Amino acid sequence: MAAERVEKRGEEEAQTRLPDLSFVHDKLQKFQSKMVSDFEQRLSCMVEDVLQDLRQRELRAHEFPNFEKSDRKSTWHNRVTNQAPADVSDAPNGHANGTQPRPPLQSETSVRKQRRQLPEKVFVARESYLTALLQVEHMRTIYHIFYIILVMFLLNVICYDYFVDGRFDLGLGTFRGGLRRLHWVLGVWLLEHVFVLALYFAFRGWALVRHRLKPHSSLQRFWSHSCLILYISSQLVFCFVSTSLCLKFNLPFVSACVLLLESTRLLMKMHAFVRYNAERVLNGKAKKEDAQEEKEASGRPFVPPLSCYTYFLFAPTLIYRDSYPRTSHIRWKFALNRLLEVVAIAFLYAFIHERHIHEHFGQYGLEPMGPSQLILKLFGMMLPCAVIFLCGFYLILHSWLNFTSELLRFGDRMFYKDWWTSHTYDGYYRNWNVVVHDWLYEYVYKDMYTHVFRGSKVGASLAVFMISAVVHEQVLGFALQMFFPVMFFLFGVVGVALVFLMRSAPKVMGNIFLWFSLILGNATLISLYAMEHYALKNCSLSNRSWTDRLLPAVWRCYN
Template sequence: MVSEIANVLENSDDLERQLRHLFNKNSNDEIQDKVHTKKGHLPDKVFMARNSFLTDLLEINHIQTIYHIFIALLFGLFVNSTTYDMIHTGQTKMGFDLIIRGFANIHILLFMWICMFFTSCFIYVMFHIWASLIMQLHPQSFYIKLWNKICLGLYLMHVATFVYLFTYNLVIYKLTAVESVAILCEIMRIVMKTHAFVRTNVPIVLQYKPHTEADAPIPEFSKFLYFLFIPTLIYKNSYPRTKSIRWGYVCKCFIEVFGCIVYISFVTERFLIQEFREFGLKSFGWKEIILIILGNGLAGILVLLNTFYAVLHSWMNGFAEMLRFGDRMFYKDWWTSTTYSRYYRTWNVIVHDWLYTYIYKDMYENVVPGNKLIAKLTVFFVSAVVHEYILGFTFRFCFPILFIEFFGIGVAISFLKSGHKVIGNAAVWYGLGLGMGIGISAYALEYYARLNCPVEDSGLAAYFIPRSIFC
């Protein structure tokens, strides 16, 4: 008995040491992520070799058990739902049919992605031509100013044309919602990547002095190509690299991605489609709609957690491992946030770093020097517009719920602080559930309202006028 107690205490001490080491290692991430390089300027992003937060946590047996329990719960939910469907309808609805219909035009999706990839490489060609001529002209020459303006105009025209053409094509080819969101996210990823490359390298070329420096500051195409695929939106000429590729770990990551997709499809079919598919065909009262929205908070949290794990953990780690990209801090411990301001900084570190570096930092240092409020509002506005653009063309209608949640409610609650950790963390989680419930319910209502209540007018006004209010 004494030996058993000693073993328990020893294991408890070991767990405590592991947790303390892990949290001490990550507690200063927000300081280590960025360092000051110039006096009077905001700190810059710094890359270092490190694992994702959950990768370290899941090495602890006790935490890994929670992961196993979550898998068992999902399996139990599938079994219960399948049994219910077989008894009542004689067929199963596990979400696979929704996935198959969602990727019905995958050949068009892949073709458009290949076209986007080769089009994005044109940015490097444009940059190389601009930089080569810049270094041959006199710094004070009239022609260099004219050349800069011409190239800036061509760059802006390229970005606008790129976004317009591929958005137009996904509408013309009538891609499904799943395919549309994949294309739209890829459009924004490439735009953010190319802007990061141009924004980082243009000042270096402009400061180049041909008589004092040996090598021209034009990155090789291989560096641009590597940057296009690695899971970061901040351009550097070099990144921390791992020594080898663990192909077993890569397979595990993409199996997890597929599992999360199946589960999201299952939740969508079971909780969302089931609730709203008859909206517009039968009467729905406001009380009934409110109860459905509040009840969808749990479904919203499930979608949120699965999307987070699939994209920001499994997908990013899989690509990082294949490309030997060392910095795996794609997110931080956002689930412990006691304020929304911290949640925004830690939920998606990849996008947050881009917004901080190329929007917030540029606004604060160059556009409105020293004004953090305007810089912050600009970041929220850009984020809200991009999210609304993605959802608007995914569902083919404008229903600015997400814009209001981001730029209205999101800005307001970012200033709120809680002096109590338990209350603050609980409030963040409740807000996430309520926000997701409102968001997915509102878009589902509008989607089925337009599907079940078609109108003859298909002009621009029909895109903006909500059908669910009048249906």
């Protein structure tokens, strides 16, 4: 009887556990099916990526031989992770030693330390992406299409001037209005260079006085901290003077942009020189060429000669090095072509301003305006703003920087990468403007990552975005003489959000969305700033309190 009771109790327990086991079995089956579907999806994406890479490699081998002449990784990548920064010296034929041999033996601790180090900037003699791509006949056809677009804009302006105004202006009125008081800008630019050169001698004086003081003494720390405070104050004063002079002289937009962009460039140059060489002075590194110089130097801190600093001020880079890879000669035909491209795009901008921006928004504040009119104006500016965006990239990052590089025989021409193939905003921001991105990475991101956020890449990245957004807004706001932080919002808020949202996007859809957002965002940005500019010009608005200055004139005109 007892055995029968135990058997019945076991059967009852088995029957009660059976639903639990079936529930677990169903969950495991669903989990397995989900895992299999995810694996198949990821496998198909990986196979598609591999096939796409193989097709691109085959295309480069046949149509783009300039990308296969040397190691692509060493040619189109500008950073390496080394235990020490790579040494780059002058090379008459355009070559540079960008790597260092790895030590044969390393301890586990040193290997881990090296893995935690962020990669260093390396300069290598190379052409720009478009310079290599435009040697292919298919790519030159696209280049010719932009020539035709310029000619069409020119014919449009000629016909309009002749049949409507009865005269030929060819955009010269826009040049005269935009470049007024340019002589004042030139004078301020020369005075700024005097200040920049004075910084070199001030830095040299700090290094020599610090060396003569007793090491690790309170007097030496006081001297260094005092000079640091003076340096930060001088940078702030330099920035304040350049921005206040835009308002003092009432500079037009183009002249103000020239002054503000040059002032920002010089600020970044000065900080790069001080940041790079201050670390060498603090570490006690000295440059000794031979025994005689070593005896004469007697351990004095090494400060680069004035010639290195002067060349860096005009070189098309924001990363300081004592020397850079150099080309063997100047290609005058190449330099002249780049200069002519700068002039042609400047005329193209004048045509777009007269025939599109002024036509769409010149009467803003004087004409009736509703949501339907705003939408029509926005979509009417889509294609002109796309041309402004693409030509602005080509004007500054390709034509102008290659022109100055050729005159200075600067070898490293990688001012941008293939940003047009990016499918995430991470890749777009890294590849769009390599010159500024290298400076932000070298002197802001790495310092924030190492000293402020202590290994947090997200915190360091957000700090870089905020600083970049503030500088962009400062240049555009003072050039237009208005407080209208659309650039800060689109760059520092929407742009940051898209960085995180698009990281898992497929390549094709990501690239399509990237171009859609760039065209839509630039059209919105230019349209809103144009409306605000003409609203301030056409509407008689009273600023009775400080809050009136914060409210956009776009809103106050019609409300």
